[in-house]
Every structure is written in C-alpha cells, then in structure tokens.
Amino acid sequence: MSQNPSPALEELSIYDLSIPGRRASTTPALEAGLPSADDVLPAWALREESPHLPEVSELDMVRHYTNLSRKNWSIEVGAYPLGSCTMKYNPKIHEQTAALTGFSRLHPWQPAEHAQGALALIYEMEQLLVEITGMARATFQPAAGAAGELTGLLVMRAYHESQGSPRDTVLIPDSAHGTNPATVRLAGYKVEQIPTDSRGLVDIDTVRNAMSENVAGLMLTNPNTLGLFEQEIEEIAKAVHSKGGLLYYDGANLNAIVGIIRPGDMGFDVVHINMHKTFTTPHGGGGPGSGPVAVSSRLEPFLPTPIPGFDQATGKYFWEEDRPYSIGRVHGFYGNFGMVVRAYTYLISLGADGLHNLSERAVLNANYLRSRLEGTYQTAHPGLCMHEFVLTAKKFRREYGVRAMDIAKRLIDKGFHPPTVYFPLVVEEALMIEPTETESKQTLDALADAFLEIAAEAVDNPDLLHDAPVRSPVGRLDEARAVRQLQTRWRPAETAG
Ligand SMILES: Cc1ncc(COP(=O)(O)O)c(C=O)c1O
Structure with missing residues (x-):
C-alpha cells in the first residue's frame, strides 16, 4: 500500500x-x-x-x-470487492456527457419545449430500460435502490387498493438485503420472512404455503445475496399470481443478467435497478443516485408523475402530468437527471453485445476469484456463483481465533478495500465478495494472492490479523463507536474525541 x-x-x-x-x-x-x-x-x-x-x-x-x-479509498486507487454494495469504475466519458452545458445548465423549471434534448434522452433511456427488463414503462424518480424499492411497493399498494384491498403482508426471503424489510414496513406492510433452503435458494413449497389473499407480493432478489440464481422462479411467479399477489424483482444486481435474461419474461411485475451497480454511475449511498423502477402494463397507471411522452404529430417530447391513478411524486422534479445521462452514455457506448459481455464478464470474474480461493477458504454454498460469492471464515475462527473482520482489515494492509462482512446474515462469519466486471485478470490474481497470504498469516501469526490494519491512516476502529460518533471534519489533536 x-x-x-x-x-x-x-x-x-x-x-x-x-x-x-x-x-x-x-x-x-x-x-x-x-x-x-x-x-x-x-x-x-x-x-x-x-x-x-x-x-x-x-x-x-x-x-x-x-x-x-489519499487518506481515503476509492475505486480509482485500487480494487474494491464490496459484495452487494458494488463499487465499480465509472468511466470518465460519463462525466463529460453529464457536464455538457445543455444538460448541466438546465433548470428543472424550464418549460419542456426548452429542454427537448434532455427529454429525448429520458424518453430513450426509458425505452432502453423497458427493453432490458421486459417491462412496459419505467420511472427515473427514485434516488437510489432503496428509494426504488419504496416506489415499487407503493405502486403495488396502489394497484391492490384499486382492486378493492391493499392486503397487509409482503414475503421476503431471509437472504434479502436489509433495505427490503425496511421498505416493506415503510410502505405500511407487515414483513413475513421466508427461510431459504440448504441450497441457499427460495423453495417453491415454502412460497406456496406462505401465499394467501392477504399477501400483497413477494420481493425476490435475483441473483440473491448469496450470489445464486433462483431456480424456481417461474413456479414462484405462478404461486404468487394464483393468489392475486405481485412479484417484485430486486434488480440491484442486474449486472449479472443484463442482456441475457429479462425479469418481465420470468413473470415479475415490478423491478428496480441500482444504476450504480449495473450502469456504472457513481454510487448513490442513498442518493443522489438513481434507482429506476420498471413495471408491467397493469401497474403502469400507478407510476410516479410525470412520465415522459412523445407526440408523433408535432415531433415534440412532453411531460405527461395528468395521471389520476399515479402515486404522485417520489422525488423533486424528475429524479437525479445527471445519473440518467451517465447510464445512457454507458448503454450507448456498450451496445447490445457489450451489455451481454458485461454480464458474462461479471460472472466469469466472480467465479475465477472464487475458484482461486475455495480450498483455502470455505464457500458458503458449493458450485458456480453469479456476480458475487460468499465465503465463511468460521474455520479460521474455530481453529485460530481469526474472524471475518480480522481478514477484512488485514486486506487493507495489502492494498485492497475489504469485502462486505457479516452479510448476508444467514452465513456465519461471512465475507461477501464481488470483484465486478471492470477488474482485469491481473488485479483479480493480486487480490486472490492477498487473500491467500492472509490465510497463511492466520495460521502462523493470528495477532498480526487481530491488530490490522497497521498501514492505514487510522488503525482498527471501534466499529460501534465509529458509526455512532462520526467524525466528519478535522479537529485539532487535543480536542478530537
Ligand atoms: C440486493 C440489494 N437491494 C437493494 C439495495 C439498496 O440499494 P441502495 O444502497 O442504492 O439504496 C442494495 C444495495 O446495495 C442491494 O444490494
């Protein structure tokens, strides 16, 4: 380092x-x-x-x-294999297009006729997203993934209300991202957690048993947070739909499947996408990012207002404001437009073949790294993974008193950002790793070598890992205190608490 x-x-x-x-x-x-x-x-x-x-x-x-x-870590300093949170490179050309004065100097109050270029971009981006997801329409208002989830659930709720009953429960697998249950509560529903089976997947019989006419829907993350592709999606869709429920696709990790398969074709009714994970926009961290939501045709009337339109007769783009069934706005104006410009740039520069390649590369990179590490580290579930995989450090804890956190911290000394740790909650001593499609084989090898060196250190000198990091601007932090007492500005040494 x-x-x-x-x-x-x-x-x-x-x-x-x-x-x-x-x-x-x-x-x-x-x-x-x-x-x-x-x-x-x-x-x-x-x-x-x-x-x-x-x-x-x-x-x-x-x-x-x-x-x-240089005290901070970023993707431009080195690899950042943060499973589920996906930090990947944001190409510089995105910054250039987003900074074009025709986009960056637009005021959201400018009338639509003065902003035809921006409207055309949003309109076309919606067409692309609709094609990519297999849905009918999309909104770009949500500011990040979790905001997309809330929008999707409010749309589901509005749909059920229009059918005469909002229902009261949403099903969520125990491997889901923490934002899913939080969103369900915020949308006014009860959470019913369904256990994943020994394969790490959702079992169709569990869904059938849990489904009833009180259930508004099921939120399924695919690939799930264990990096596994759900195997019974079509049967799950039938089970949910047969009781009048809706199927929600947490598409935060669409980079594993984009250009290959589409949620709409699998029977999903709603999908949100994390632009920062799939389309290389800067990471939102709750915003200002972009978490667009795409829905099937029966949910379209409930999407946030306004949505872009195109008048064939005049050749003009416009905002459609008069939408009586809409859930209203979920963001000021039209969402974080700069993110839409960046993602559009990415899609246009990749083209359809490029999109397909990016998913293949994301999956290949994860499997390459996984195959270099398994044997030394245990994987939470055997077999191929999608864009990310989960290791468990329980053997290291049992035998050498070394925990997942110690391994993660030692990685900082080796010049890499740590992976996600202790998530998903269903895996003991979890290390969740996503290399992303943007890293080269050489970087993956260097990362694998660092993990393997750390495994050897755990056996020979566990205290080295307990004390790590020793080469960073600050040493091992008290994790609980660090989040409760954030120090976000410089203070003279004697008053720093
Ligand atoms: C599976 C999944 N769903 C939802 C989210 C929430 O996205 P955001 O952090 O953009 O709100 C994440 C975030 O990493 C995620 O991994």
Whole structure:
C-alpha cells in the first residue's frame, strides 16, 4: 500500500501551513490610471477586514489536498470487492456527457419545449430500460435502490387498493438485503420472512404455503445475496399470481443478467435497478443516485408523475402530468437527471453485445476469484456463483481465533478495500465478495494472492490479523463507536474525541 511520504505534515490543517504574505499566485500591480476595487465598488460592498484565508503557495496547497485525498479509498486507487454494495469504475466519458452545458445548465423549471434534448434522452433511456427488463414503462424518480424499492411497493399498494384491498403482508426471503424489510414496513406492510433452503435458494413449497389473499407480493432478489440464481422462479411467479399477489424483482444486481435474461419474461411485475451497480454511475449511498423502477402494463397507471411522452404529430417530447391513478411524486422534479445521462452514455457506448459481455464478464470474474480461493477458504454454498460469492471464515475462527473482520482489515494492509462482512446474515462469519466486471485478470490474481497470504498469516501469526490494519491512516476502529460518533471534519489533536 502506498504510504504518505510526510505523514507529519498531514496532521496540520491548511491554516497551520499559512505564512503571512505567501501567495498561490501573483498578478502584476495595477497599471497607473486603472481603477481599483476601492474605486468601482460602493463602500458597503468592501470588506473592513481581510477574510483570514490561509496564505500558502500553490504547491503547498496542492500537496495538502492531494495528501488528504489519499487518506481515503476509492475505486480509482485500487480494487474494491464490496459484495452487494458494488463499487465499480465509472468511466470518465460519463462525466463529460453529464457536464455538457445543455444538460448541466438546465433548470428543472424550464418549460419542456426548452429542454427537448434532455427529454429525448429520458424518453430513450426509458425505452432502453423497458427493453432490458421486459417491462412496459419505467420511472427515473427514485434516488437510489432503496428509494426504488419504496416506489415499487407503493405502486403495488396502489394497484391492490384499486382492486378493492391493499392486503397487509409482503414475503421476503431471509437472504434479502436489509433495505427490503425496511421498505416493506415503510410502505405500511407487515414483513413475513421466508427461510431459504440448504441450497441457499427460495423453495417453491415454502412460497406456496406462505401465499394467501392477504399477501400483497413477494420481493425476490435475483441473483440473491448469496450470489445464486433462483431456480424456481417461474413456479414462484405462478404461486404468487394464483393468489392475486405481485412479484417484485430486486434488480440491484442486474449486472449479472443484463442482456441475457429479462425479469418481465420470468413473470415479475415490478423491478428496480441500482444504476450504480449495473450502469456504472457513481454510487448513490442513498442518493443522489438513481434507482429506476420498471413495471408491467397493469401497474403502469400507478407510476410516479410525470412520465415522459412523445407526440408523433408535432415531433415534440412532453411531460405527461395528468395521471389520476399515479402515486404522485417520489422525488423533486424528475429524479437525479445527471445519473440518467451517465447510464445512457454507458448503454450507448456498450451496445447490445457489450451489455451481454458485461454480464458474462461479471460472472466469469466472480467465479475465477472464487475458484482461486475455495480450498483455502470455505464457500458458503458449493458450485458456480453469479456476480458475487460468499465465503465463511468460521474455520479460521474455530481453529485460530481469526474472524471475518480480522481478514477484512488485514486486506487493507495489502492494498485492497475489504469485502462486505457479516452479510448476508444467514452465513456465519461471512465475507461477501464481488470483484465486478471492470477488474482485469491481473488485479483479480493480486487480490486472490492477498487473500491467500492472509490465510497463511492466520495460521502462523493470528495477532498480526487481530491488530490490522497497521498501514492505514487510522488503525482498527471501534466499529460501534465509529458509526455512532462520526467524525466528519478535522479537529485539532487535543480536542478530537
Ligand atoms: C440486493 C440489494 N437491494 C437493494 C439495495 C439498496 O440499494 P441502495 O444502497 O442504492 O439504496 C442494495 C444495495 O446495495 C442491494 O444490494
């Protein structure tokens, strides 16, 4: 891992580096006769005191902020195999298209006729998403995956109400992402958890037994959070539909199947997609991201308002506002439009074949890494995985007192971001790994080597792992305190709590 050459300097704030009179740039003195600020600005607009800015050279300033930025980890520093949270590279061309002034300078209050290009992009992106998911229509309002879930469930609720009963329960497998049960509660439903079987999959008989006319639907994540493809989806869809329920596809991880199969063809009624996981937009972390929702035709009337339209006669795009059955808005204006531009750029630059390849590559990369690690580490479930896989460190804990957290922290010392740990909850000492399709074989090999070195260290010198990380800006944090007492700004050493 790269070390800062002058760590002591980093303890200083930019003000500590200030030397009176030092400047980042100098400009020639005003030519005689030209007006100064004192001459052109009214007295009330002039400062009485200097603004107390740090006085530093340009080089000191650049080094200071560059060093600070290196205290953080990002996908541009190294691999980030964070299972389920998927950190993957965001191509720079996305930033360029999103920054085009025709997009970035648009004001959301501008009338539709002044924003035809942006509307055309949203309209076309919807067509692409509808084609990719096999659904009828989509909305881009939700700000991230969990916001997409809430939108999808509110749409389901509105549909059931239109049929005379909202019903009261939603089924969720025990391997689901934590946002699923939270969303169900927020949408006013009760959660009924259904256990996954020894294969790590949802069993059709469990669904049949749990389904009733009180159940609004089932939220299924596919591939599930164990990285496995659900095997009885068509039967599950029939069981849910036969009782009047709806089938929700948590498509956060669509990068495992995109361009190959479509939720709509499998019998799903609603799907949300995490743009940051599938279409390489920056990670939302609850927003500002994008978690579009696509629905089948019977749910279309309930989608958030407005949705984009195209008038063949005039050749103009417009916003369709008058939608009496809509659940209303779930976001100000039209969602985080910049994310839609980025995802659109990605889709256009990949094309249909490229999309297919990305899924194959995501699955291949995960299986390559899995096959290099299994044998030394135990996998939670045997066999091939989809875009991610789960290891269990229970053998290391039993035999050497080394936990999943110790392995994850030691990975920081080896120059990699740790994987997700202790999730999914159904796996003891879980290490959940997603390399993503954007990493090369060389990087995957380096990551596998690091994991294997750590396994050897666990046997020879477990304390090395207990103390890790030792080469990062801060050592092992008290995890519970770190989330409760976030330190989000610099403080002088003596007052830092
Ligand atoms: C399977 C699954 N569903 C839902 C979500 C929630 O997405 P977000 O974090 O964008 O709200 C995630 C997040 O990683 C996920 O992995």
